[in-house]
Amino acid sequence: MAVLSKPLSTRLSSANIKSLVNDFTSLYLQNRTRISRAVYLTLFVALITRIRNAIAEQKAASLRRATSVHKPATGKGDGEATGRKKVELNREFFKNLLRLLRICIPGWKSKEFRLIIGHSVFLVLRTMISLYVAELDGRLVSALVRGKGREFLVGLVWWMGVAIPATFTNSMLSYHQCKLSLQYRTRLTNYIHSKYLSQMTFYTLSALDDRITNADQLITVDVAKFSNSLAELYSNLAKPVLDIIIYNYSLSRSVGGEGLFFMSLLVQVSATVMRALTPPFGKYVADEARLEGEFRASHSRLIDWSEEVALYAGHEAEKDTLDKGYFTLIKHVNRILRRRFYHGIMEDFVIKYFWGALGLLLCSVPVFFKVPGTSMKSMGDRTESFVTNRRMLLMSSDAFGRVMFSYKEITELAGYTSRVSTLLDVIDDIQAGHFEKKLVSSADTEENAAVLRGRGTVTEGEDIEFVDVPIVSPNGDVLVRALSFSVKPGDHLLIIGPNGCGKSSLFRILGGLWPVYGGKVRKPPFEDIFYIPQRPYLSRGTLRQQIIYPDSLLDMRTKNTTDADLLAILETLEIANLIDRPGGFDAEQPWEDVLSGGLQQRVAAARLFYHRPRYAILDECTSSVTLEVERVMYEEAKRLGITLMTVSHRRSLWKYHTRILQFDGQGGFYFGGLDAERRGALEDEKEEIELQLRAVPDIEQRIRELTSE
Known part of the structure; x- marks a missing residue:
């Protein structure tokens, strides 16, 4: 009790306080390693938390902007906006990205993996060079302060010497990044091409499915952007993270982890205060955009109703409305300018001066305080330490900012990943026989839906035979419910009917382009059926390639076909003069533009x-x-033993066919033999009767006139 009753001034004398401080300092120095580790761990956790919070804030802001932009107004936009797929950094994104990475980097022995290793080595080397340059910068300034000209010149030589590996490293980083982008694109493009150009996917993707409307853009543009974004993200994310770790570690060794910790704490506190005092500029900008839209809408409305306003002489009323909208907008903009003025003062003070002062204080720690492991005996040493630490602090801050702003690059990568993955998913679905197509209203009936759910059988055989096969358009309209006919070799078939009755649909089923929804189809192998449309496809290449398409020159030689054989074919068709052009069979021209429709x-x-x-x-x-060329074409085809299946309304072609398949346009059809002469006579008689029927009203009118007289 006697000790407790001593006066406070006696217990807290200056000697006791000094002793207490010395004891605390001694205890701290004895456990500095453990304390530093705890500080480093705390800094690391705080850094991760800060980055995570910054990314979360940017993500929330992006979602708010996306919601405001894509929010449907009324009516027709609702369905479209609802169906639009959101791109988020979720499990699906990482799953899709992993899938694409496995395509881009097939294994650790691949060229892409070796490029990544080389790129990573140069990233580490670039950070090491930057660290050395920071130290060299400090030595140069120290030599200047101490007046050591020889030492300064030696440092300058080293400065120029380090420029060689530094510039080489920077160029190699750019080279590796571009090479990675090209390799990623090559891998993805080859993979997509192999799937896109197999099983007629390039056709069914556009004709039988609605999910992908711009496959060309996805393959040519989005794949390139994905590859470039993926290569850039690795550089823009890996190097800043490495810089933060190395620079902060070097700083902590120079200024002590304690100074770095307290500076980070003060920066975090000041940033929190500044964030709390920051006006809601996002809301202000949204309100400004809304007012701009209303002002623009007022002008658009005046243009749309200009005639009515002019007839009502309502120009004064409209002027008041426009002035009110404009001054409301200007008042809001002035309010934003005032808030930005005060916020700019606060932001500049905190970021440029307060944080700058904290950086100066941090860099001055080794100068004014003894940091274990450092020795500051002269002014040059202190200057060197200050300049080096300040440079590392600036580079660390820059790296931290790049990490935080990398979220935008990640979201861009997520968008490209989603689009490319969607293309691959749809291709896989199509090759598995699953299609999604907007159906016509008639396809909603139960009977039609049953047809669309069914699947028929396809077998190979010598002849062509359809047994109860429904002809269905891609939009679900059932054109013919059960088509049955057969064509044997030598049975030349003429197919006629009105537009949209199923003639072309029949050929697409026969060519394997459209699915068989029911019945049985027997047909020869694909190479035994050849298709010639009204507008022939002419590929890019030589005249020879136009004739032998889709064969290559090697395929032509394998068939023991020569240019003389091709010339004989051209002479039969009376177009041998085509080889008179410069280059002959090897001439390359835009044939679809050079040749007329008849020549094509x-x-x-x-x-x-x-x-x-x-x-x-x-x-x-x-x-x-x-008609003469038509005769040559059909007679030569029959002479070569080709069985013809013709769609045409030209009566001149009837005589080349022995069978007819006629669609009535109402879901019915007729299949049977064709007697060209008899059918021609019947058609002539029909036309004559129709002509007489058209004259009936005039005859009746004349009879009424005669009767009235």
């Missing part, structure tokens, strides 16, 4: 005669040629 159809016929298939589907393929 003759080249397509030459292509047919070169391949000599067992069956040929001719879809209005003589619409641009003369």
Whole structure:
């Protein structure tokens, strides 16, 4: 009790306080390693938390902007906006990214993996060079302060010497990044091409499915952007993280982990205060955009109703409305300017001066305080330490900012990842036989829905036979419920009917482009059926390639076909003069522009005669040629043993066919033999009767006139 009753001034004398401080300092120095580790761990956790919070804030802001931009107004936009897929950094994104990474980097022995290793080595080397340059910068300034000219010149030589590996490293980083982007794109493009150009996917993707409307852009543009974004993100994220770790570690060794910790704490506190005092500029900008939209809408409304306003002489009323909208907007903009003025003062003071002062204080720690492990004996040493630490602090701050702002790059990568992954998913679905197509209203009936759910069988055989096969368009409209016919070799078939009755649909089923929804289809192998449309496809290449398409020159030689054989085909079609052009068979021109419609159809016929298939589907393929050329084409095809299946309304073609398949446009059809002469006579009689029927009203009118007289 005697000790407790001593006066406070006696217990807290200056000697006791000094002793207490010395004891505390001694205890701290004895446990400095443990305390430093705890400080480093705390700094690391705080850094991760800060980055996470910053990313979360940017993500929330992005979602708010996306919601305001994509929010549907009324009516038609609702469905479209609802169906739009959001891109988020969730499990699905990482799953899709991992899938694409496995395509881009197939294994650790791949060229891409070696490029990543090389890129990583140069990233580490660049950070080490930056660290050395910071130390060299400090030595140069120290030599200047101490007046050591020789030491300064030696340092300057080293400065120029380090420029060689530094510039080489920077160039190698850019080179590796570009090479990685190209390699990623090459891998992805080859993978997509192998799937896109197999199983007729390039056709079914656009004709039988609605999910992908711009496959060309996805393959050519989005794949390139994804590859570039992926290569950039690795550089822009890996190096700043490495810089933060190395620079902060070097700083902590120079100024002590304690100073770094307290500076980070003060920065965090000041940032929190500044954030709390920051006005809601996001809301202000949204309100400004809304007022701008209302002002613009007022002008648009005046333009739309200008005639009515002019007739009402309502220009004064409209002027008041426009002035009110404009001054409301200007008042709001002035309010924002005032808030930004005061916020700019606070922001500049905190960021440029307060945080700058904290940085100066941190860099001055080794100068004014003895930090274990450092020795500051002269002014030059203190200057060198100050300049080096300040440079490392600036580079660390820059790296921290790049890490925080990398969220935008990650979201861009997420968008490209989503689009490319969607393309691959849809291709996989299509190749598995799953299609999503907007159906017509008639397809909603129970009977039609049952047809669409069904699947028929397809077998190979010598002839062509359809047994109870429904003809269904891609939008779900059932054109014919059960089509049955057969074509044997030598049975030349003429197919006629109104537009939209199923003629072309029949050929697409026969070519394997459309699915078989029911019944049985027997047909020859794909290479035994050749198709010639009304507008032939002319590829990019030589004249020879137009004739032998889709064969290559090697395929042509394998078939023991020579240019003389091709010339004989051209002579049959009376177009041998095509080889008189410069280059002959090797001439390359934009053939779809150079050749007329009739010449293009003759080249397509030459292509047919070169391949000599067992069956040929001719879809209005003589619409641009003369009757004489038409005769040559059909007689030569029959001479070569090609069974013809023709879609045409030209009566001149009837005599080349022995069978007819006629659609009535109401879901019905007729299949049977074709007697060209008899059918021609019947058609003539029908036309004559129709002509007489059209004259009936005039005859009746004349009878009434005669009766009235």
